[in-house]
Amino acid sequence: MKMIPRTVVSQSLTKTAKRSFSNNAYRQADFTHAVIGGGVVGLATARALVQHPSSPSTLLLERHNAVGTETSSRNSEVIHAGIYYGATSLKTALCLEGKEKLYAYCESRGVPLRRTGKWIVGQNDIQVEALERMYDFCTNEIHVPVKWVGREEAQRREPEVKADKAILESPTTGIVDSHALMETLLGDFENAGGTLALTSAVVASRPLPGKYGVPGGGGWELDVRDTSTGEVSTITAETIVNSAGLGSVDIHNMIVPAERRKKMYYANGNYFSYPASTPKVNTLIYPAPEPGLGGLGTHLTLDMGGRIKFGPDVEWVDSPDDLSVNLARLPEAIEQIKKFLPGIDETLLMPDYAGIRPKLAKQGAVALGKGFVDFSIGKEEGYEGWVNLLNIESPGLTSSLAIGDFVRKMLRRPAVSHPAIRMTKESKRENGEWDILLRLLLHAFTAVLFLFLMLLSLVILSMLFLSSAFPLRCSRLSSTTYGTLLTTSTLNLTPTLKW
Known part of the structure; x- marks a missing residue:
C-alpha cells in the first residue's frame, strides 16, 4: 500500500x-x-x-x-437578530439559535464583541409599511425584541441620524471581532x-x-x-x-x-471607511429592506474601535477572484448614505475592502423579496x-x-x-431507515428462533422423562406398544411453525 x-x-x-x-x-x-x-x-x-x-x-x-x-473576514461583522428571513426558513432558525450561542461563546472566551443595537430607518410611507410588517413579524411570529424609537429619543441618542418617518430598533443586534x-x-x-x-x-x-x-x-x-x-x-x-x-x-x-x-452567483460588496470623528454614531444604521434586492442595502456599521464603515452594496460579478474595491460605486454609495446620515463629509470616504457573497440566486436577501x-x-x-x-x-x-x-x-x-x-x-434510506427496518426484522427472527429452541428443549426433556418413567408405571406394555406411545407423545409435543 x-x-x-x-x-x-x-x-x-x-x-x-x-x-x-x-x-x-x-x-x-x-x-x-x-x-x-x-x-x-x-x-x-x-x-x-x-x-x-x-x-x-x-x-x-x-x-x-x-x-x-x-x-468570513470580508463582511460587516454583525451579529444579526434574525428578523429578515421568514418564520419557517432555516436562516431564521439558525440565526436565532446562533445569535444566543455566539454571544455566550464570545463572552465566555473573551472574544471582543459589542451589543450596539441596530436602527432600521424609514424615509417614506412605503418603508414605514415595511417596518410595520417587520414589527408584527418579530412580535407575533418569531418573538424577537424590537421597538419603535420616538423622535425625541432619536434626537437624544443619535442626533446626526436622519429618519423622516420612523425608526425600528433591534436591541439584540451587535458586532463581533470575526x-x-x-x-x-x-x-x-x-x-x-x-x-x-x-x-x-x-x-x-x-x-x-x-x-x-x-x-x-x-x-x-x-x-x-x-x-x-x-x-x-x-x-x-x-x-x-x-x-x-x-x-x-x-x-x-x-x-x-x-x-x-x-450555478453560483457572486455578489461583490464594496465597503468604504470614514475616518473622521464627526458625525459620531454609536448604533448600527440600516435602511428599510427593499424586496428583491440582493442585500440589505448600504448601511452604517462600526468596528470594535468605533470606526464607521459603510457597505456593502450589491455588484454582480462573474468571478470571485477580484477583491478590490470598485471606486466607480462610490457616488451611488454616497447617495444612499446621505439619506440617513446627511452630515458626512463625502470627501473623507475611503475605499476599505470588498467581500464576495456566494448566492444560489441573484435576488432576494429578505423573505419578502422575489427569488429569496x-x-x-x-x-x-x-x-x-x-x-x-x-x-x-x-x-x-x-x-x-x-x-x-x-x-x-x-x-x-x-x-x-x-x-x-x-x-x-432515497435520502431516507441514506439516513438509515432501512438499517432500522433490518434491525427490527433481525430482532423478530431472533425471538422466533429462541421460542423454537425453548420448545425443542421441552420436547427433549419430555422424552427423557418418559423413557425413565414409563417402564416403571407401565411395565405390562409391550415394547411395540411403548414405542408407539413414545412416538405419539413426541409428535404431539413438537411445535408447528407458520411463517
Missing part, C-alpha cells in the same frame, strides 16, 4: 506535523470526518464534530495559507485533536460503495492538491462536509450528474456521508455555531426534522 506524506501545518499552535495519507480506499478511512473550507462556518462545524464524545478524527481542509481569508472568533474556534478544534491542512485544495472526489451499494456508503476518496507545490495526494474519510463557501458549488458539482449541478433562497444544508440525495452547506451568506457568521451543531446532529441522526428540509425516499 503506497503511502503519501503530506505536511499539515497548524498556525495557531505554530507546529508542523507529518501525516501519511493512504491511497488505499478500501482499508480503514484516514479520517472519520473531512470538512472542506476553513471559513467561520467550516471552523465551527469542524469544532463541533471533533468535540463529540466519541472523539472522531476530523480533518479541516483549507485551500489558502490561512483560515478565514474569504467571505478574526478573533475564528482564531478561538481554530484553537478549540486543534486542542480537541483536529487536524488542519492549509494550502489544500480539493480537486476531485469519489464515493466508495457501501454494503447496500449506495455511493459513499464505504466512505469517500478526495484528491487534494497542495496549492504551494502542486503536489496531489489522496485521502479517505467516512463523511465529507462541503463548507467551501465561494467554492461550495464547484465541490458539489464534482459528485452529482450534470442535470443536478448548480434559504440556506441549503443537507445530505446529498443518493449519496451516503456527504453534507452540503450551500448559499451560506448572511447571516452565516451569526449562525456559524448553530450550523456546526446542526451538521453534527445530522450526521448522528437518521433524519432532520426542520421544515425547510424535505427528505426523499
Whole structure:
C-alpha cells in the first residue's frame, strides 16, 4: 500500500506535523470526518464534530495559507437578530439559535464583541409599511425584541441620524471581532485533536460503495492538491462536509450528474471607511429592506474601535477572484448614505475592502423579496456521508455555531426534522431507515428462533422423562406398544411453525 506524506501545518499552535495519507480506499478511512473550507462556518462545524464524545478524527481542509481569508473576514461583522428571513426558513432558525450561542461563546472566551443595537430607518410611507410588517413579524411570529424609537429619543441618542418617518430598533443586534472568533474556534478544534491542512485544495472526489451499494456508503476518496507545490495526494474519510463557501458549488458539482449541478452567483460588496470623528454614531444604521434586492442595502456599521464603515452594496460579478474595491460605486454609495446620515463629509470616504457573497440566486436577501433562497444544508440525495452547506451568506457568521451543531446532529441522526428540509425516499434510506427496518426484522427472527429452541428443549426433556418413567408405571406394555406411545407423545409435543 503506497503511502503519501503530506505536511499539515497548524498556525495557531505554530507546529508542523507529518501525516501519511493512504491511497488505499478500501482499508480503514484516514479520517472519520473531512470538512472542506476553513471559513467561520467550516471552523465551527469542524469544532463541533471533533468535540463529540466519541472523539472522531476530523480533518479541516483549507485551500489558502490561512483560515478565514474569504467571505468570513470580508463582511460587516454583525451579529444579526434574525428578523429578515421568514418564520419557517432555516436562516431564521439558525440565526436565532446562533445569535444566543455566539454571544455566550464570545463572552465566555473573551472574544471582543459589542451589543450596539441596530436602527432600521424609514424615509417614506412605503418603508414605514415595511417596518410595520417587520414589527408584527418579530412580535407575533418569531418573538424577537424590537421597538419603535420616538423622535425625541432619536434626537437624544443619535442626533446626526436622519429618519423622516420612523425608526425600528433591534436591541439584540451587535458586532463581533470575526478574526478573533475564528482564531478561538481554530484553537478549540486543534486542542480537541483536529487536524488542519492549509494550502489544500480539493480537486476531485469519489464515493466508495457501501454494503447496500449506495455511493459513499464505504466512505469517500478526495484528491487534494497542495496549492504551494502542486503536489496531489489522496485521502479517505467516512463523511465529507462541503463548507467551501465561494467554492461550495464547484465541490458539489464534482459528485452529482450534470442535470443536478448548480450555478453560483457572486455578489461583490464594496465597503468604504470614514475616518473622521464627526458625525459620531454609536448604533448600527440600516435602511428599510427593499424586496428583491440582493442585500440589505448600504448601511452604517462600526468596528470594535468605533470606526464607521459603510457597505456593502450589491455588484454582480462573474468571478470571485477580484477583491478590490470598485471606486466607480462610490457616488451611488454616497447617495444612499446621505439619506440617513446627511452630515458626512463625502470627501473623507475611503475605499476599505470588498467581500464576495456566494448566492444560489441573484435576488432576494429578505423573505419578502422575489427569488429569496434559504440556506441549503443537507445530505446529498443518493449519496451516503456527504453534507452540503450551500448559499451560506448572511447571516452565516451569526449562525456559524448553530450550523456546526446542526451538521453534527445530522450526521448522528437518521433524519432532520426542520421544515425547510424535505427528505426523499432515497435520502431516507441514506439516513438509515432501512438499517432500522433490518434491525427490527433481525430482532423478530431472533425471538422466533429462541421460542423454537425453548420448545425443542421441552420436547427433549419430555422424552427423557418418559423413557425413565414409563417402564416403571407401565411395565405390562409391550415394547411395540411403548414405542408407539413414545412416538405419539413426541409428535404431539413438537411445535408447528407458520411463517
